[in-house]
Amino acid sequence: MKTRYAELPAYTTRDASEIRELLHPDVHAALGVRHQSLAEARVAPGAATVLHRHHRSEEIYHITAGGGRMTLGEETFTLRAGDTVCITPGTPHRLENTGDTPLVVLCACSPPYAHDDTELLEAP
Template structure:
């Protein structure tokens, strides 16, 4: 299986980020995980949300941000990786002047149905 970046069409997720599904079972035939690239515009923040089933890994490839993970808030930069356990409220803010690019690995694969937008704000 192989995908080509320029042929993958981006879309908006429930949390407000732009996503390219680089590899997803519903589209590509792999089975137990998905890999996507999220892009957050300068000054933008994704909506606070959680996934009940999915564990995520965020790997920052470009840009700088402020990660909210449960009660913790910390800066992220290229090369940083964050583990997001199921049920953990999270969001990310782009604090830089360029787009923030994040590789998102999900197991089980990302599903809109597993994303709960949270009304309360942890800020």
Template sequence: MSHKTALKNAPPYITKDGSEIRELLHPALHPVRHQSLAEAVVPPGVATVLHRHLATEEIYHVTSGNGTMTLGAEQFAIEVGDSIVIPPGTPHRVENLGHDSLHILCCCAPAYSHDDTELLE
């Protein structure tokens, strides 16, 4: 198991919420034990499916682009440099309102799992 991942070498896949993900660090692939780190990419004009994770706490950090975050009953603008905490059980989604792809670093603890993703729409 490697202690390093280059973004360019991380193969993309689509999560249950419809976002394209590249796992940068995950217990299934790396010697990290209690969390995962991934980059999500949301194309212009696209929104992820409203969903929640019953066990996982997430932190999003926007590295490129802008959009809108729905977090529970709140909705607010997100842009480069913003960090958002998503408590377990909280419905959430992002929508890309810009002309370029929206890139978000996603830290999950415990590590991301399709089984912990509940679609809400």
């Protein structure tokens, strides 16, 4: 029913963020995870994710460290630790780290994150 952070490998998603799947049905189904995923994303200082959208997944981002800017549809706004954002399916979005420390985000997705549900809207 649990995972250990130190035992979870990081990988780079299609949008160019570094992700650790904290719980995902494709990996942790034996723990009872079925309908959602939870990941930690990191965006390095000065870096940004690629503008993209998901057609099926609703995402909730909770900023746990750092700060930056988020593009969400037609809006762009500042984010800092403690902020939470809901990204509805089909909404273009991107994170940019404008600080000098990593931007760290908890990402909850339902249905679970899938590479094939990520449409890049600009070149990486």
